[in-house]
Amino acid sequence: MKKIILASKSIDRKEMFERAGISFNTLSISVNENEYKKKISDPILLVKELAKAKVMEAKKQVGDRKKDTIIISADTIVEFQGQILGKANSKEEAFTMIKSLKNQTHNLITGLAITEIGNEKLIVDYESSKVCFSDLTDEEIHSYINSGEWNGRAGSYSIRDKASLFIKYIHGSSSNVIGLPMHKVFEILKVEFNLNLLG
């Protein structure tokens, strides 16, 4: 049975893997995201390049000895009216992000990269979903920000938690909106890496 490494620091991705009943280990990978953001303005290309950089760095760290090990990495951003919104660095920045997204529809884009130790194959893909927020007063946004949920999340919200109160609808993959398009992980592992998670 092949082993899986999820090369991600995201608690949301880890939880999704756990809830899907996947047996895996995590590896915390850092790449210089700002460097990529300076060079790449196209949101889809950016998340694909970041996911690829993370998975290749993870592959290097794991080394050649661990055969039959699949490595999965991802990067998520919010795209709104041509602007790329990543993770906020402060409460004030998070407030501004949520305020700009209220009563509007934005795109949640995740880049996904999968490779295997001892295998040259590298699959890089992405998924984009539309998310529509309700209208919110400044007081409501402050109350939301004070919950701390914004911290560490692209676009400053977590759809499964308090933000469920103001997310009207999504068009697209519901797991992508949490940070990883699980159906795509399932398909790629099955077709490209001979691993069936429902096997």
Place this chain on the structure above:
Amino acid sequence: MKKIILASKSIDRKEMFERAGISFNTLSISVNENEYKKKISDPILLVKELAKAKVMEAKKQVGDRKKDTIIISADTIVEFQGQILGKANSKEEAFTMIKSLKNQTHNLITGLAITEIGNEKLIVDYESSKVCFSDLTDEEIHSYINSGEWNGRAGSYSIRDKASLFIKYIHGSSSNVIGLPMHKVFEILKVEFNLNLLG
């Protein structure tokens, strides 16, 4: 501060309330669902009537003494090609449900009823979302059914868990697909019951 009672046995609804940071108690309510299903063939009318019956039964049980207490109830079904799919009673029934839904789009419909102790007001509403499954082999469906996740779920799946592997996309409320349209709960409590969950 008003108190909230969630009159539901669903672990998914309870978890959503917890994750949204809502302070609440639960009350387990039983109504004779089969009686309603025999009488009502329209899916939207059915879930609305079931949610209403549950909330009114809960109101009776709580009694008049607990003022400032809001009661929320819901009922969820899957509608596919004119057929109403509720919870499966066996593995075999669950298998048949998932097999009929694979590679197709169905509607996930939740009826929602909210009232308050010492207040005649009763709001009954519903939300419908489209859910699209990937294609699945019989072996994959068997593997999914053996996880036990089908048990107690309308349509025999749980989008937040293993079923994330074969849900391609949704069009509509992402919390509704788990069993309760949280943005609608937020709006109704704010507008109709003077309670702001982001207050």
